[in-house]
Amino acid sequence: xxxxxxxxxxxxxxxxxxLNRALSLDPAGRQALMEALTGPVQFTVEAPLNLTLxxxxxxxxxxxxxxxxxxxxxxxxGRPLAFAALATGDxxxxxxxxxxVVGDMALAHQFQRAIDQLDPDWEAAIAEYLGDVPAHFVxxxxxxxxxxxxxxFRSLNANVEEYIHEESRSLPGRRELEATFEDIDQxxxxxxxxxxxxRQLEPGNESSDATENRKPxxx
Amino acid sequence: MSEQQPxxxxxxxxxxxxxxxxxxxxxKSQKAGQVADVFHSVAGxxxxxxxxxxxxxxxxxxxxxxxxxxxxKGHQVLDIAGGTGDxxxxxxxxxxxxxxxxxxxxxxxxxxxxxxxxxxRGYAGNIEYVQADAEHLPFPDNSFNAVSIAFGLRNVTDKDxxxxxxxxxxxxxxxxxxxxxxxxxxxLLSKAYDAYSFNALPLMGQxxxxxxxxxxxxxxxxxxxxxxxxxxxxxxxxxxxxCKYFNMTGGVVALHVGIKx
Numbered sequence: 425x426x427x428x429x430x431x432x433x434x435x436x437x438x439x440x441x442x443l444n445r446a447l448s449l450d451p452a453g454r455q456a457l458m459e460a461l462t463g464p465v466q467f468t469v470e471a472p473l474n475l476t477l478x479x480x481x482x483x484x485x486x487x488x489x490x491x492x493x494x495x496x497x498x499x500x501x502g503r504p505l506a507f508a509a510l511a512t513g514d515x516x517x518x519x520x521x522x523x524x525v526v527g528d529m530a531l532a533h534q535f536q537r538a539i540d541q542l543d544p545d546w547e548a549a550i551a552e553y554l555g556d557v558p559a560h561f562v563x564x565x566x567x568x569x570x571x572x573x574x575x576x577f578r579s580l581n582a583n584v585e586e587y588i589h590e591e592s593r594s595l596p597g598r599r600e601l602e603a604t605f606e607d608i609d610q611x612x613x614x615x616x617x618x619x620x621x622x623r624q625l626e627p628g629n630e631s632s633d634a635t636e637n638r639k640p641x642x643x
Numbered sequence: 644m645s646e647q648q649p650x651x652x653x654x655x656x657x658x659x660x661x662x663x664x665x666x667x668x669x670x671k672s673q674k675a676g677q678v679a680d681v682f683h684s685v686a687g688x689x690x691x692x693x694x695x696x697x698x699x700x701x702x703x704x705x706x707x708x709x710x711x712x713x714x715x716k717g718h719q720v721l722d723i724a725g726g727t728g729d730x731x732x733x734x735x736x737x738x739x740x741x742x743x744x745x746x747x748x749x750x751x752x753x754x755x756x757x758x759x760x761x762x763x764r765g766y767a768g769n770i771e772y773v774q775a776d777a778e779h780l781p782f783p784d785n786s787f788n789a790v791s792i793a794f795g796l797r798n799v800t801d802k803d804x805x806x807x808x809x810x811x812x813x814x815x816x817x818x819x820x821x822x823x824x825x826x827x828x829x830x831l832l833s834k835a836y837d838a839y840s841f842n843a844l845p846l847m848g849q850x851x852x853x854x855x856x857x858x859x860x861x862x863x864x865x866x867x868x869x870x871x872x873x874x875x876x877x878x879x880x881x882x883x884x885x886c887k888y889f890n891m892t893g894g895v896v897a898l899h900v901g902i903k904x
Binding site: 433490 | 713735
């Protein structure tokens with residue numbers, strides 16, 4: 425069941441406030457997004473949410489609405505995960521058709537680039553409340569924590585992969601697998617060639633093959 | 644009317660020369676003056692009281708109205724009974740420098756408070772202020788892309804005439820939006836709402852605005868206002884098409900929308 429208009433208005437109000445706050449912390453990103461928003465952009469989120477949201481350009485801010493605009497410049501339709509991928513900068517969502525685009529495809533790419541380039545200065549936002557020095561201290565710690573988390577995630581991934589491939593031998597390694605596939609391809613090619621030769625040497629095929637072989641010479 | 648009305652509500656005289664002012668019947672010629680007195684009295688504390696009485700939810704009701712308006716850059720918008728300019732502010736952002744918003748209110752005190760508030764917040768250039776009666780709008784036919792009236796229609800003496808005039812000033816294809824208190828759809832909510840509005844509202848009015856009478860009128864005028872289906876029918880009679888309404892907060896408030904053909 426969809427939430428009522430009052431609740432949806434509360435949701436869009438929160439989203440709008442958050443988006444405009446983030447945009448105010450990145451003037452260049454804000455300008456790029458406003459240029460991409462030549463008209464309303466509608467997001468139709470399919471199952472399990474079945475939700476429609478739209479970004480509408482206003483004079484000094486971006487409006488988030490829950491009602492489909494009358495004539496959107498661009499409509500993006502997809503599942504929630506595809507929109508999450510779009511927000512995190514995955515540029516394959518359009519080519520893989522995970523998000524369907526109704527409208528100008530170039531505008532969709534411009535919009536995606538604008539979203540991807542957004543880099544709000546969160547440290548400035550914290551500095552408004554704590555002051556510059558504490559905000560820088562907090563910012564450094566947060567950046568360090570984020571960097572450490574990414575590194576730890578990559579490291580964990582590599583360790584798990586190594587364990588599965590090299591230690592437990594549950595799955596073959598990528599290079600091993602590629603070499604095996606290459607061998608299978610070569611074997612298949614050789615078998616086809618051998619089969620062709622055998623057919624050529626069979627008594628019934630001799631005359632026809634000979635005729636076939638002579639044809640190019642006579643012409 | 645509906646079962647939500649308290650038992651002490653008197654019968655309404657359906658004579659041509661009287662109308663209701665809350666639960667009282669008054670001559671039609673006097674209603675506008677009495678409503679004006681109410682709003683002269685509450686204008687200074689209007690925003691604060693709105694926030695307190697609705698617990699801030701009136702902002703969400705107005706927000707939904709804006710979302711549904713479909714107003715874009717360059718549009719001409721009329722905000723009738725615009726009061727302290729909540730809707731006008733949002734419309735002004737949407738229409739941009741090439742559009743125009745007219746904030747109209749019959750009450751000079753409300754208009755003055757609204758104009759001061761908007762100017763203090765830097766809204767200027769695309770807003771005009773007009774003291775006007777909703778029944779006799781001083782604008783040519785087919786002038787506006789959208790007309791809104793938020794929490795104002797129930798105070799109008801001749802609602803049918805007002806709806807006809809709003810339809811007249813709309814451009815063909817233009818949208819009329821009437822945001823107004825209505826009838827709760829859930830009986831339990833209705834009882835709680837009655838208890839709240841007949842007891843808490845006048846008390847809050849007395850404590851904060853020093854005027855319980857105006858807030859008693861507010862509660863009574865809400866009960867006398869047509870319910871969702873009746874108002875929809877009135878809009879259709881006024882010549883609007885595709886009329887529909889959206890109940891908000893269980894029908895405490897309804898947004899009616901109609902299109903001028």
